[in-house]
Amino acid sequence: MDIKQYLDSTYLKTALQAGISREQDIDKVLSVIGEAVAEKFKLVMIRPEHVALAKDKIAMAGSSVLVGTVIDFPLGTGTLEEKLAEAEKAISDGADELDFVINYTAFRQGDTARVRKEVIACTRLCRDNGKTVKWIIEVAALNGHEIVQLCALIKNCVLSHFGEDDYAAVFVKSSTGFYVTENGKPNGATIETVKLMLENSFPLPVKAAGGVRSYKEAVEMIRLGVKRIGTSSAKEIATGQAASGNY
Numbered sequence: 001m002d003i004k005q006y007l008d009s010t011y012l013k014t015a016l017q018a019g020i021s022r023e024q025d026i027d028k029v030l031s032v033i034g035e036a037v038a039e040k041f042k043l044v045m046i047r048p049e050h051v052a053l054a055k056d057k058i059a060m061a062g063s064s065v066l067v068g069t070v071i072d073f074p075l076g077t078g079t080l081e082e083k084l085a086e087a088e089k090a091i092s093d094g095a096d097e098l099d100f101v102i103n104y105t106a107f108r109q110g111d112t113a114r115v116r117k118e119v120i121a122c123t124r125l126c127r128d129n130g131k132t133v134k135w136i137i138e139v140a141a142l143n144g145h146e147i148v149q150l151c152a153l154i155k156n157c158v159l160s161h162f163g164e165d166d167y168a169a170v171f172v173k174s175s176t177g178f179y180v181t182e183n184g185k186p187n188g189a190t191i192e193t194v195k196l197m198l199e200n201s202f203p204l205p206v207k208a209a210g211g212v213r214s215y216k217e218a219v220e221m222i223r224l225g226v227k228r229i230g231t232s233s234a235k236e237i238a239t240g241q242a243a244s245g246n247y
Contacts, residue, residue, distance in 0.1 A: 003218050006227070008068060008207070009036045009234035010045040010247060012177070026050075030057065037063040041234055043097060044068065048090050055094035068097035068132075071122070074178035076101030076136070080118045087125055097132040098122075099173060104138045107150055115150075119157040127166050134171035134207055134228075139193040140179045140186065147193060151200035158204060171228065172197055173207040177247035186211050188247065189221070198225045213243040 011032040015025035029050045036044040037058060043066040046054055054067045069090050072078040078086075087098055100122050106114045119135065126133035137150050151172055158170050174189040174197065181187045188210020197206045208221045209230030218229055218237050233243035 001219055001222070003215070003222065003229075004040055004234075004238050005042045006218070006222055006229050007041045007234040007238060008043045008045045008209075008228055008230045009039075009041045010177075010209075010230050010232050012045065012047055012070060012073065012247075014047070026053075029053065033057050033065075035235055036065045037061045039235055039238060041065060041238075042228070045070070045097075045099070045230060047073075048086060048093070048095075051090055051093040051095045066096040067094060068099060068134075069095045070136075070176075071098050071100040072103075073099075073101050074176040075105075076103045076138070077105055078103075080114075080121055083118060083122055084125060087122060091125075091129050091131060095131065097134065098126055099134040099136055101136045101138065101176060102150070102154070104141055104150065107153070108142070108146065112153060115153060116157055119154055120161050123158065123162065123166075123170055127162060127169065132169045132171070134173040136173045136176055136209070137197075138176060138179050139174045139189065139197075140181050144192075144196060147196045148200045151197050155201050155204055167203050168205060171205050171207045172201040173209050173228075173230070175210040175230075177210040177230075177232075188212070191220070191224070194221060194224060194226060210247050212237065215240045 033054050045068040048069045051069050058065050071086050072083045123133050135154050179187045189208035194208050205227035207228040208226045232247040236243045
């Protein structure tokens with residue numbers, strides 16, 4: 001199976017998080033972009049401040065690789081106004097796909113009205129501009145019942161406020177890769193959580209992010225029904241090597 005068109009090659013650390021200089025960070029971003037172009041991955045997923053750079057480099061290469069970025073990352077606790085402002089800037093810089101961290105904290109506290117409002121408004125902004133939107137629910141922060149409920153909330157918002165033509169462009173995504181778990185528990189996608197997402201998000205597509213460490217695991221996810229996989233080890237996974245990244 002050629003899985004490259006399922007892979008979102010991902011680099012989302014800041015220079016500080018990576019323990020490198022600003023210049024080294026730019027070099028890393030350029031390397032990830034160059035690899036995505038060379039390997040013909042579906043998309044390169046980078047932080048918002050690098051979107052314009054990525055669009056320029058990909059255009060210069062004559063490549064069809066898409067540029068994705070993250071919004072309200074990694075906690076998702078920003079206001080709706082903050083989410084929209086960050087998304088508008090990313091869209092103006094040329095982002096093709098925007099991965100929003102849903103306010104799963106508000107959801108867990110029972111403030112579902114706030115969560116519905118942000119899903120509808122941010123999805124509307126993206127779809128009005130022809131962009132794909134993905135809602136990161138942070139499965140490691142939720143129990144199984146909460147995963148089911150939050151997937152259903154997103155699905156119902158989309159089905160109630162958007163047309164069938166929009167469904168394929170609104171994903172439910174598992175993880176940021178930055179959530180800190182206890183006792184070594186997975187902080188990314190697992191077979192169990194992805195099955196729950198697939199069952200309760202349909203007809204919306206699902207992106208498995210984090211936790212996919214090999215070609216075999218990627219194929220397993222795809223056969224389950226996942227439409228996209230987010231990974232910092234895209235080349236290794238695609239070529240059957242051992243993953244070196246931590247996402």
